[in-house]
Amino acid sequence: MARPARQRPIRWSPSVTLVPTRACFNACGYCSFRLPLSVGGSRIGPEGLSIAEADVQLMSRPHAAEVLLLSGEVAPDSPQRPLWFSRLLQLSRLALQRGRLPHTNAGPLSRREMAALARLNPSMGLMLEGLGPAYDRAHRQAPSKRLAVRLGQLEQAGRLGLPFTTGLLLGLGESRQQRLEALELLALLQRQWGHLQEVILQPWRPAAEQARPLAAKERAELLECIADARSILPAEVHLQLPPNLWPLAHLADAFEAGIDDLGGIDSADVINPDYPQASAPALAAVVAAAGYHLSPRLCVHDRWIPGLPAGLRAAAERSLALLQQRESADC
Template sequence: MLIGSKIITYSPAFTLVPTYECFNRCAYCNFRVEPGQDTWLTLAQAEAALKPLQSQGIIEILILSGEVHPQHPQRSPWFERIYDLCELALTMGFLPHTNAGPLRYAEMARLKTVNVSMGLMLEQLTPTLQQTVHRHAPSKVPALRLQQLEWAGELGIPFTTGLLLGLGETTQDRIDTLEAIAQTHQRYGHIQEVILQPHSPGQQQQWQGAAFSPQELVEVVAIARQVLVPSIALQIPPNLLSSSHLLECLAAGATDLGGIGPKDEVNPDYPHPHDAGLANVLQQAGWHLAPRLPVYPQYETWLSSSLQGAVRRWRDQLKQWHPQVQYPEAVRSSSAL
């Protein structure tokens, strides 16, 4: 920690998108293109994009992809491209984190070997959204996504999940979803952070739903902090909030601002703030913005020895860059697999 300041963390990140094509048609999506209408990212293109970042303090490479149907002939090439991108990021000195929609158990197990953490938004457990915004989104079936959290726990994968807010769910729906996350974490101890993502209208979406109320987000943060154990970080997106509402969320219990990079691929109409400017706003309110790794210290021993080595190198680097911040050391967990 930093004497005289409260710490708020973020991940210096860059996003690689293997493909924007997706067989889901979520009514609020500003990310997807139709299957077969996108040219996939090549390894050469990815390497060219990553090379300049090696000297810019970027740590996390988020592999964020549209989804290829599990039964489609392109599913295997799609998965191999994701795996190869993770491997490339590692060889170039970065730490990969993959969020590519629901995966098979074997796919998750294989990606564990080249990711320091993984993620999937639970979104909302209520089935009513399958009659509205998720009517044409087969992989948004709540039970399917909850199963992913279970499998991640069984496999010992440090995991990020979260809620999408303002899609037509009720307050009780949000509480039910948070409680489901808490129960899964109680069994496996693998949820490192929960994202609270407010719906923010974009230019590409079909659904005409209003933006989620920032004041209501503050209330959800407070509820989440009561439902979830303190070791689970609560993440809010700084590009979707005014400075005043951001500070209110921090006061209510939010602890992290997620990956900050050149572009928010999920919400492309809302640019990320520059970390230096954001740090200044927070500093004036008594907060210190500190970079972190995409895997939290208590989960480092869950990783393979080679991944642990890569994480240690970055943790040592952070200590050199930010000597005023006392970064926690890796903690051996009895839940490690």
């Protein structure tokens, strides 16, 4: 049956998350994902997520077109870095062999590392996080989270022509002005390089026993930020909101403000496990009730597919055709 024209699509990416290691040399003040190197160090190398384990995870999610490689970071000068990086390449190759598309988010990379991964990943990501004293405090022990490092990475991805996902972590104590300045920086990068396919607007949520829904005041401030982002960022940049960090009953408000993407959805959120992930059918029902239409996409958004290197473009086109077949079969 034809859909009413007013049903604007809200995109999501069927995704499976692989975690090569939780060991991380940073220690961000808000992180509940990291294992300290002293505990997790041995998990960086061959003892970390094995290819066989990764393959089992891929097979358990046959409809996940995106393989999100989400890793703790290894210091640039660490002797473990070559092993860690080679595991990222191996996992990317595995994803492609299985007909999936890898999307790596593993912290800052040298130009050579990023270029090597860009030959296997149709898109990659790195959060900008934010700017101002609240972020400086949270990142006191996180050298790779310095604003200059992050901006340098976004520019490097632009120079490589790599479709890129970035975003802001919101609610650490930053002001509206600081959010606006961060968005202006992203808009400048997009005007220069045109590679930012989406910006995640991620509410920071406390972990464990403190888990709680967003208060009305927090929601209002976030809606203001979404509207600001929509007016500052060029129209081709999608705005993403992780739906498990936002009350589903108020999703329509977020869509009205400018959100048009719900990101990669796996069966759980490894960064915020205390905030359960709704299933795709449950999300589709909520989105439809709000007057929109939930539609799947790849990790690389449609607009950026034609610009991919030939091999990756062919892989993305195959994945897109499969995704569209499944969507038609589900209708």
